[in-house]
Amino acid sequence: MPVTVRVVDPVEWSTDSSRLTRYAFQPSPAELDAGRNLAQGKLYARFSRTHVLYEDDAPRATAMVWRMHQHVRGRLLPMGGIGGVATDPAARRGGRARQLLTAVLADMRAQGQVVSTLYPFRPSFYERFGYAGLAQERRVRIAPAALLPLLRLDLPGEVTLHRHVEVAGDIQRFETELAAQMPGMAVYDDPDGELLANQTPSWAAIARVDGRMTGYLRYSITEHGGDLDARRFLYRDPVTRSLLLGWVARHTDQVASAVLRLPPGETPETWTADADLMVEAKVAPMTDAAPMARILSVDGLAGIDAGPGEITVRVDDPLIGGVYSLSGGGTLSVTPGGTPSAELTGPGLAALVYGALDPAELPLRGFGTLDEPAAASLRSLFPPTTSHLVAHF
Ligand SMILES: CC(C)(COP(=O)(O)OP(=O)(O)OC[C@H]1O[C@@H](n2cnc3c(N)ncnc32)[C@H](O)[C@@H]1OP(=O)(O)O)[C@@H](O)C(=O)NCCC(=O)NCCS
Structure with a gap:
């Protein structure tokens, strides 16, 4: 056939x-x-x-x-x-x-x-294709009343409410700018936000400071007395975060809970005193998969941030297999060839680049063969970082 x-x-x-x-x-x-x-x-x-x-x-x-x-x-x-x-x-x-x-x-x-x-249906399937698992997005469930103190703050800026479809272009431009500073964040190559405009209807609460968009909350309301369910909660700075949380607080006598997807590293327990909330990261096959990432070109990694050090690695992978000499001290340089002192599989390299695993974990997971000096060099080149994917598609 x-x-x-x-x-x-x-x-x-x-x-x-x-x-x-x-x-x-x-x-x-x-x-x-x-x-x-x-x-x-x-x-x-x-x-x-x-x-x-x-x-x-x-x-x-x-x-x-x-x-x-x-x-x-x-x-x-x-x-x-x-x-x-x-x-x-x-x-x-x-x-x-x-x-x-x-x-x-x-x-x-x-x-x-x-x-x-x-986002895999089953991570072990994609591991065999060179993908490594990343951290799962956290979400917080919080009663809006817990955020009421934020409304008493003297914050600059304003929040306005829109249909998401009507401001998709502004959101796309904001996200593209934010992605330059937020590790793990990804955006469509769609300058005018046509794809965002085509997604399921939702509200967009847009925060502006000095007339400039500095964050937004994209959400839907399930029912009166139900949830304010925010699929996007992105902001440039803590002032904007407080502005948007103040917007959530205004729903105190309308919804029982707000559920907000959190940007990497966010700690809702510090937002107000007397917090009453639950932070969770659910991982389940099919419905709540944690994301995965793969490297498609080692040469293409040249220029990413890299700590001091150098090492030659052999990458064992059908797509990007070969020997590469890597050096850092600012940004990553990649040159082909050399005498390898570590072997990495596709998921092993991805886990290091994305900061998902420490080099010492790679042999334990079957993602590489390396001794402690090689692990130390790789740890220095690829220092710990958040391994999230900030995007849904
Ligand atoms: C997930 C999905 C795309 C897999 O498609 P598929 O064509 O069945 O995938 P494959 O046959 O290549 O592999 C699936 C399993 O069958 C096994 N398999 C492959 N060839 C086989 C064969 N000849 N006989 C028996 N099993 C076989 C594979 O090894 C794999 O199992 P494993 O990962 O435990 O080893 C399919 O089940 C599907 O459409 N599901 C619903 C939608 C979905 O969940 N999509 C994924 C979203 S990311």
Whole structure:
């Protein structure tokens, strides 16, 4: 049976790929609005590449790659965000997703993407494709009344309420600026926010200081007496954070709880005195996966922040395998060749670059072979950092 994997056009997206992903990810059976589906395919095609595996011209498996940039140790790197991986149920457990992903990885690399991230259905599956697990996003559940003291502060700036779709362009520009300073943050390569404008309806509370957007809260309200559910809570500085939390406080007699996804390192217990809240990070297959990341090009890492030191490593990986000499002391330099003193697998290198694991953990996890001096050099080159992915796709 002839098998091909190729990038599809919007018409094929709306028929072949979307048929597989709708079955996999949406409540079904459901009616399809073919015109709307094609319009979505045309929009997505401008910001992503969709791959389909065909057997005898029948679509069997699909995957989508969003063109994005991610902040990795001080630099915004071209990133392929994988989503919508689905196989026809009749064809599952036959190695189609594996074959498709092998082609997708090679294509991302050929497109110049340096790293890739995704939210896995099962991390062990993607580990075999060179991905390493990252930290899971924290969320806080807090009663808005606990935030009322913030309304008494004399804060500069203002918060205004909008439909998210109406301010998607402003939000995209704000996020792109913020990504330059926030480790792990990723944004679509979509300057005008057309993709954000196409997402599920929600509110956007925008904070401005001196007329300049400095943060926002994207949320929906489940019901009167229910939750204010914030999928995005991003800000430049603590003053803006307080402005936005003040906005949440205004919902004290409307909702029982606010649930806010937290930026990396945020500590809600310090926001006010007498805090009454719960911080959690849920990880569960399918519904609440922790993100993963992969390196697609070692040369492409040149220029990221790196501590002092140098080491030559052999990377054992089908896509980026080889010997590389790495040196730091400011930013990372990468030169091919040398005499290796450590061996790293694909997930091993990704875990170091993203700060997910200490070098001493790599041999324990089967992600590399190295002695203590090599671990010390790698620890110095890639000092501990938060390993989050700040993006949902
Ligand atoms: C997740 C999903 C895409 C996997 O697709 P698939 O084509 O079945 O994947 P593969 O066959 O390549 O691999 C799946 C498993 O089958 C095994 N497998 C591969 N070839 C096999 C074969 N010939 N016989 C039996 N099992 C096989 C693989 O080893 C793998 O199991 P393992 O990870 O424990 O080793 C598919 O189940 C699906 O569409 N699920 C619903 C949507 C979803 O969750 N998508 C993922 C979002 S990120």
